Amino acid sequence: MIRVAVVDDERLVRSGLRMILGTAPDIEMVADCGGAEAVEAVRDSGAEVVLLDIRMPDVDGLTVLRRLRAAPEPPVIAMLTTFDAQEYLTAALREGAAGFLLKDSDPEQLVRAVRTLAAGGSVLDPGVTRAVIGGYLTAEDQAAAARAVTGLTPRESEVLALLGEGLANAQIAERIGLAPSTVKDHVRALLGKLGGLNRIQAAIVADRAGLVGGIPRGTC
Secondary structure: OEEEEEEOOOHHHHHHHHHHHOOOOOEEEEEEEOHHHHHHHHHHHOOOEEEEEOOOOOOOHHHHHHHHHOOOOOOEEEEEEOOOOHHHHHHHHHOOOOEEEEOOOOHHHHHHHHHHHHOOOOEEOHHHHHHHHHHHHOOOOHHHHHHHHHHOOHHHHHHHHHHOOOOOHHHHHHHHOOOHHHHHHHHHHHHHHOOOOOHHHHHHHHHHOOOOOOOOOOOO
16 A cells, blocks of 8 residues: 655645545555644655645745655655746755646546656656756756766666656566666666766656657757
């Protein structure tokens, strides 16, 4: 059972997500609260996956993200956002967010996203993909990370391309016929070569390096 916590200042949003996630037999919503109670609630509930509102009036999502990520065994955290919160996306990415989901995501997409996050993958809603990629690629260190792709081995490039699709290690292993432990080693190596990025940052680099399709290339 995947244990999920939802942190959002709007009760209606929390109730809606509870109903959606409650339809999945393998997902249990173990906590829902606003930002002020988030760290304690997540800790006490033992949540493995947290869906966190990026903008809240009491304690903002970035502060909650930093506090949760500082825990000895932090949960996987995906940010809940809207189209008008783009200025927060790059900061959340740098603080270790494993994904970005729009609050009005399709229910089936939301359930799939939770499963992907629990399996160690990353999620990036198509509605915010351009904003996240554009904001991240304007950062100073991004040029160096993009150049580092050329230093990957062919197998590491293949694994990076699958990271760019948001796949977890087990899914990558199945796709290319390797043991999960071998994939884990490749992921660790390529993330190090890319400057110590996290999975979703690496996925963005993979896309802009032309290793995955689906998003038109352009300048940012």
